[in-house]
């Protein structure tokens with residue numbers, strides 16, 4: 001009996017069709033602004049509510065990161081769990097606490113935290129009002145590589161649970177294997193000693209020449225060791241805007257305060273304006289030209305920008321060079337905005353509130 005299999009089409013055509021189908025499918029996942037009313041909060045077995053801004057479980061699949069919102073009612077404590085991906089939390093309302101590998105961190109609105117890969121963590125609220133936070137994780141990226149693992153341990157005390165995966169610090173010799181063991185051990189030691197919490201009270205906003213002021217929330221520049229997700233906050237002066245540009249990858253902006261609109265288009269002109277307000281997530285997707293404007297004449301707008309720069313985008317830049325992955329249009333389009341951007345009267349930095 002013959003064991004030879006034949007395909008009627010050659011490998012070339014099968015592959016070509018598969019690649020075209022893949023892109024067609026992903027184009028249908030393109031998002032613009034996900035409004036807070038588009039996010040359905042559901043009770044979960046963890047004991048806290050969860051809603052999905054973008055991510056497969058909310059019917060809005062992504063490739064590198066996902067974004068969810070969580071609510072912890074007064075007196076609630078979630079189950080403890082860990083996962084192979086890491087996540088960043090942005091606290092947006094109420095006061096709560098997070099325990100990371102047994103270390104408790106109390107937080108309030110505007111604080112941000114890093115949940116390292118494989119760390120046991122749970123959420124709690126000892127206060128009198130519901131605590132709310134938004135989270136961004138690298139789960140989709142790990143899933144594309146078959147490395148997304150979740151472990152929920154219910155309400156078992158962390159002292160009874162396995163520590164993070166062990167690694168060998170060293171082996172004898174100076175061969176390539178020994179060098180690999182040492183290199184990876186050094187990397188893990190650094191990654192397991194990163195910073196975990198940025199308090200709103202410690203933020204220092206620095207003005208830029210274009211009518212915005214910014215600060216890092218969670219970034220390697222201020223001691224965080226993440227999978228590549230970075231989080232920064234910027235504030236746009238009344239009636240001002242950012243400059244226009246485009247880049248690959250998913251870049252998201254969570255609106256902490258204010259209202260405005262974002263230009264999104266496949267060309268720097270002729271695209272569409274998308275309005276947004278507090279609690280919405282602006283999704284800058286798939287290499288679109290974009291520019292964000294504050295539509296208020298007297299109040300600033302505060303948005304938190306999240307993207308996967310320090311791993312995925314850097315890798316894309318290295319692999320795609322000399323393709324240009326960051327572009328700016330001619331100056332008159334890039335910088336269009338009303339008024340002189342250098343004259344913004346910045347208000348005192350107050351914590352955000354919800355609702």
Ligand SMILES: [Fe+2]
Pocket residue numbers: 081082083087115121
């Ligand atoms: Fe988690």
Ligand SMILES: [Fe+2]
Pocket residue numbers: 245246247251284290
């Ligand atoms: Fe951007």
